[in-house]
Amino acid sequence: MPDVKRSEQLSSTNAGRDRLGQTTGKQCSKHAHVLRLVLATIASLFRTRYGLQAENLALRHQLCVYHRSVKRPKILPADRVLWSLLARIWDDWKQALVFVKPETILRWQRKRFKEHWTKLSRQGEPGRPPLPKDVQELIRTMSRMNPTWGSLRIVGELAALGIHVSKSTVEKYMVRVRKPPSPTWRAFLENHAPELVSIDLLVVHTVRFEVLYAIFFLSIERRRIIHFGVAKHPTAVWAGQQVVEAFPWETAPRYLLRDRDGIYGQAFRNRVKHMGIEEVLTAPKSPWQNAYSERLNGSIRRECLNHIIVFGERHLRRVLGSYVEYYNRYRTHLSLDKDTPDGRLPQEPCRGKVIAVPHLGGLHHHYERRAA
Numbered sequence: 165m166p167d168v169k170r171s172e173q174l175s176s177t178n179a180g181r182d183r184l185g186q187t188t189g190k191q192c193s194k195h196a197h198v199l200r201l202v203l204a205t206i207a208s209l210f211r212t213r214y215g216l217q218a219e220n221l222a223l224r225h226q227l228c229v230y231h232r233s234v235k236r237p238k239i240l241p242a243d244r245v246l247w248s249l250l251a252r253i254w255d256d257w258k259q260a261l262v263f264v265k266p267e268t269i270l271r272w273q274r275k276r277f278k279e280h281w282t283k284l285s286r287q288g289e290p291g292r293p294p295l296p297k298d299v300q301e302l303i304r305t306m307s308r309m310n311p312t313w314g315s316l317r318i319v320g321e322l323a324a325l326g327i328h329v330s331k332s333t334v335e336k337y338m339v340r341v342r343k344p345p346s347p348t349w350r351a352f353l354e355n356h357a358p359e360l361v362s363i364d365l366l367v368v369h370t371v372r373f374e375v376l377y378a379i380f381f382l383s384i385e386r387r388r389i390i391h392f393g394v395a396k397h398p399t400a401v402w403a404g405q406q407v408v409e410a411f412p413w414e415t416a417p418r419y420l421l422r423d424r425d426g427i428y429g430q431a432f433r434n435r436v437k438h439m440g441i442e443e444v445l446t447a448p449k450s451p452w453q454n455a456y457s458e459r460l461n462g463s464i465r466r467e468c469l470n471h472i473i474v475f476g477e478r479h480l481r482r483v484l485g486s487y488v489e490y491y492n493r494y495r496t497h498l499s500l501d502k503d504t505p506d507g508r509l510p511q512e513p514c515r516g517k518v519i520a521v522p523h524l525g526g527l528h529h530h531y532e533r534r535a536a
Contacts, residue, residue: 221250251270302322303322303334315331361383362454364380365377365425366380366465372475372476387456389491391410394477401432404432407432407439419441421446422454424446467528490524516535518532
């Protein structure tokens with residue numbers, strides 16, 4: 165029991181001390197606040213009447229702003245105008261500013277300045293007339309189709325058409341190129357088609373489970389098969405000999421497009437180099453860069469080999485010879501405007517009756533007119 169009484173006495177003593185500390189802290193806080201007010205009052209005695217009136221106006225205005233809002237001060241356009249004016253005529257306006265930052269007032273002033281001069285600039289006559297839409301599109305078309313042309317070149321071309329524009333106007337509407345123009349494979353093939361021949365190998369399986377290889381030389385310009393060869397065990401020497409047989413005398417092309425197959429070894433490269441032919445190699449694992457030969461291989465499989473059982477090397481050579489004749493003389497191509505690689509003249513109805521001429525045992529036909 166004496167211990168319990170002693171604990172209660174200690175608790176009451178501590179509580180009294182806490183209340184005394186809180187009371188003392190509040191009194192100190194009040195004294196500090198009163199001291200600040202006294203110091204502010206003494207400092208105001210040394211200010212000018214003009215400064216006190218401006219400060220009074222600023223403080224009263226901020227109180228009005230806080231009174232009409234709950235969480236965040238609601239600032240009206242009139243408030244922005246007022247503080248912009250105070251910032252110009254009162255040096256100590258930053259000290260009285262509380263509800264926004266001084267940078268905000270400066271931004272308001274810059275915005276008013278911009279709006280003022282924008283409004284003045286739009287009151288006068290408009291500037292140069294806008295460029296017609298068709299001329300804008302013509303400039304874009306010229307820059308897109310001619311990536312190596314500069315703005316001055318386009319200005320000269322437009323002047324030749326009776327359209328006079330400035331260099332800055334052309335630069336405004338021309339299409340920008342991120343990097344120097346590089347020709348695509350399609351452009352390369354079209355530019356060098358008359359002097360370009362592509363080659364590729366075709367793998368054929370026989371009825372006796374043998375593997376034969378056929379090599380084709382295709383002229384890109386007319387999609388014409390120049391030469392083909394068949395071998396059971398092709399080598400680089402054999403491939404080089406096929407080049408000699410495909411281009412006798414002075415008929416060698418300037419470029420030879422091929423892939424990176426191992427059959428085109430050193431002997432093949434030496435033979436091609438001695439004939440004055442420059443090799444163009446496709447990128448690794450990129451058959452689309454030799455698209456014409458790949459399409460030829462697909463046509464041979466779909467239109468010929470998929471319908472025939474090959475018995476041996478001699479049989480394959482005979483079958484491919486028949487298909488090559490049909491391909492060059494009678495098979496039409498969309499890329500040649502529905503003409504054949506060797507060229508095929510149209511026949512007039514007066515030539516006679518239309519008959520069918522079979523090829524490859526009737527697998528394909530061509531049609532022509534013959535007199536009865």
